[in-house]
Amino acid sequence: MSLAPVTSAIDLAAKPSWRSVKNSIASGLMAAAVLAVATPLVLVLASVIAKGAGVAFHDFPDFFTETVPIVSRRAGPGMGPAILGTLLVTGVATLIAVPLGILGAIYLHEYGARQRFARIVRFMAMVMTGVPSVVMGLFVYVTWTLTFGYSAFGGALALACLMLPVVIGTTEQMLKLVPDHLREASFALGAGKARTILSIVVPAALPGIVSGALLAVARAAGETAPLMFAVGAATAYNGHVFGGANTALSVQIFGNATSSFAAAQDRAWGAALTLLMLTFLVTLVARIVTARVQSKR
Amino acid sequence: MVATPASPASPASPASSKAPVTARPLHAAPVPVARPSAADMLSVAEPVFEIADLEVYYGKFRAVRNVNMTIRKHQITAFIGPSGCGKTTVLRCMNRMNDLVAGARVGGTLRYHGVDLYDPQVSATEVRRRIGMVFQKPNPFPKSIYDNVAYGPRLSGIRDRAKLDEIVETSLRAAALWDEVKDRLRDSALGMSGGQQQRLCIARTVAVEPEVVLMDEPCSALDPIATARIEELMRELVSRFTIVIVTHNMQQAARVSDTTAFFTAELDPSADRRCGLLVEFGATSKLFSNPQDERTENYITGRFG
Numbered sequence A: 001m002s003l004a005p006v007t008s009a010i011d012l013a014a015k016p017s018w019r020s021v022k023n024s025i026a027s028g029l030m031a032a033a034v035l036a037v038a039t040p041l042v043l044v045l046a047s048v049i050a051k052g053a054g055v056a057f058h059d060f061p062d063f064f065t066e067t068v069p070i071v072s073r074r075a076g077p078g079m080g081p082a083i084l085g086t087l088l089v090t091g092v093a094t095l096i097a098v099p100l101g102i103l104g105a106i107y108l109h110e111y112g113a114r115q116r117f118a119r120i121v122r123f124m125a126m127v128m129t130g131v132p133s134v135v136m137g138l139f140v141y142v143t144w145t146l147t148f149g150y151s152a153f154g155g156a157l158a159l160a161c162l163m164l165p166v167v168i169g170t171t172e173q174m175l176k177l178v179p180d181h182l183r184e185a186s187f188a189l190g191a192g193k194a195r196t197i198l199s200i201v202v203p204a205a206l207p208g209i210v211s212g213a214l215l216a217v218a219r220a221a222g223e224t225a226p227l228m229f230a231v232g233a234a235t236a237y238n239g240h241v242f243g244g245a246n247t248a249l250s251v252q253i254f255g256n257a258t259s260s261f262a263a264a265q266d267r268a269w270g271a272a273l274t275l276l277m278l279t280f281l282v283t284l285v286a287r288i289v290t291a292r293v294q295s296k297r
Numbered sequence B: 001m002v003a004t005p006a007s008p009a010s011p012a013s014p015a016s017s018k019a020p021v022t023a024r025p026l027h028a029a030p031v032p033v034a035r036p037s038a039a040d041m042l043s044v045a046e047p048v049f050e051i052a053d054l055e056v057y058y059g060k061f062r063a064v065r066n067v068n069m070t071i072r073k074h075q076i077t078a079f080i081g082p083s084g085c086g087k088t089t090v091l092r093c094m095n096r097m098n099d100l101v102a103g104a105r106v107g108g109t110l111r112y113h114g115v116d117l118y119d120p121q122v123s124a125t126e127v128r129r130r131i132g133m134v135f136q137k138p139n140p141f142p143k144s145i146y147d148n149v150a151y152g153p154r155l156s157g158i159r160d161r162a163k164l165d166e167i168v169e170t171s172l173r174a175a176a177l178w179d180e181v182k183d184r185l186r187d188s189a190l191g192m193s194g195g196q197q198q199r200l201c202i203a204r205t206v207a208v209e210p211e212v213v214l215m216d217e218p219c220s221a222l223d224p225i226a227t228a229r230i231e232e233l234m235r236e237l238v239s240r241f242t243i244v245i246v247t248h249n250m251q252q253a254a255r256v257s258d259t260t261a262f263f264t265a266e267l268d269p270s271a272d273r274r275c276g277l278l279v280e281f282g283a284t285s286k287l288f289s290n291p292q293d294e295r296t297e298n299y300i301t302g303r304f305g
Helices: A018-056 A080-112 A116-129 A133-148 A152-177 A180-188 A193-221 A225-230 A249-257 A262-296 B014-023 B038-044 B087-093 B124-130 B145-155 B161-174 B194-206 B224-237 B250-256 B284-289 B294-300
Strands: B047-058 B061-072 B076-080 B104-112 B131-134 B212-216 B242-246 B259-268 B273-283
Touching: A018 A262, A080 A116, A080 A152, A080 A193, A080 A249, A080 A262, A116 A152, A133 A152, A133 A225, A152 A193, A152 A225, A180 A193, A180 B124, A180 B194, A193 A262, A225 A249, A249 A262, B047 B087, B061 B076, B061 B087, B061 B242, B061 B259, B076 B087, B076 B250, B087 B212, B087 B242, B087 B273, B124 B131, B131 B194, B145 B161, B145 B194, B161 B194, B194 B212, B194 B224, B224 B242, B224 B250, B242 B250, B250 B284, B259 B284, B259 B294, B273 B284, B273 B294, B284 B294
Parallel strands: B061 B273, B076 B242, B076 B259, B131 B212, B212 B242
Antiparallel strands: B047 B061, B047 B104, B259 B273
């Protein structure tokens, strides 16, 4: 059924008003802000890909498997030991910091709540977020490296110290977002506190907790200063976590980029691209795994 | 029966006050019994809760006082009254949910089958397994329909797949939800309608086989059709459980309950704040047709509240 056209006295068309002008200005400002944020991001990504792709994918997969040339002015691959080193150091750091951070946040939010001790811990964690990574590297250098020498584990310790406050902070925020009525529902069925936290609260907050952990991992993977203190800059593969100097992509990027030889600078670009891809890959895998776990329940 | 301070629960014979600590009848499993006819049930059925001079404080503020009543087995007891009169507060004392509120404190006695629920030896967890609760807002867990119902049984250590399947089915049937969800037990419970979610919460509560089901305005977030279904459900469930329901809806209390407690709020001279109290407690038919207290009459006839 269609309505017959009529001319009406009521005019519903939009009229120019100060309100609509304000709306356009605000929308324009927001679009400009997005552009301002996105521009450097895109430029960085573009230049890393432009300068790094040729190096990293030349004679694939040599760049990702060959050892670092001892004589840095010689052209050619690769970054194999640095990839292994970054995986080792960041992996061990994640193993230390993520469980500790999540457990700490659970204590702070579910058990400590407003107690004095919890407040102090929360404050210290916040302060720790602001500690420069160089200072953390120096700390590990003094307490660990001077005694036990260079090792991947020393670097992992420094990175774990940097990750811990991030994991604690984000996890606690996520636990705060779990509505109390879910806790009540669990208690009303006769569940204890530990059971409620494990079966209801943590699963409900899981996607956020994983995001927080990923943020911390991504940040740690790019850290350079603490690793130079604790890990060293080896050129050969070293699969040992505790023994001997190791290396990492970030350390290699710094070393090669500051070198005066063009071949080394090329390798730095290749390593930068490799690090970007690695971080992207880890994030992707973690997201997929969380989605799987979520849909299973 | 007008509530007076010395009413039902007070016969504190030495036996009933002494026995609980040693005998711990809290561990006795609830046995479903056939429902006696409505007439003789009111005074004859076994008391489940005996409440005497109950008062509840939140910090320094006294929220409710003078609560004396006996809640009997296989009956629906309704708590009615205006907002802020302490209905929900009293209900939440009956399975120790008020323990979760910081600063909540209980005075007087609240006995469940003779055991003082606030005895330091009584575990709130044990209490809540026997006395379940359905909340005002449907609060399913962000899990599948199946896992929502299986949560309680799994808590008590049931891992056997077939056994869990059976419990889930019977519980969902008891909540009149089975036919609607049997093909999507693995779907998230959050995708259901409000009425379905509330029936799921009832199924979840029923699945742990409690003796008592406390309902805190279970229909206030639902439309009339969903409300009617839940009321019908309550009438079915009362043959297996003892039900206590808080409601703002007097018609609902009149429709479903056997016994009604009318609460109101009055100015507490000592604190200069309004404090809830129990005004009248008795058979629903009597309370609505022939209220003993003027305040009850004013409320149910709509002159107040």
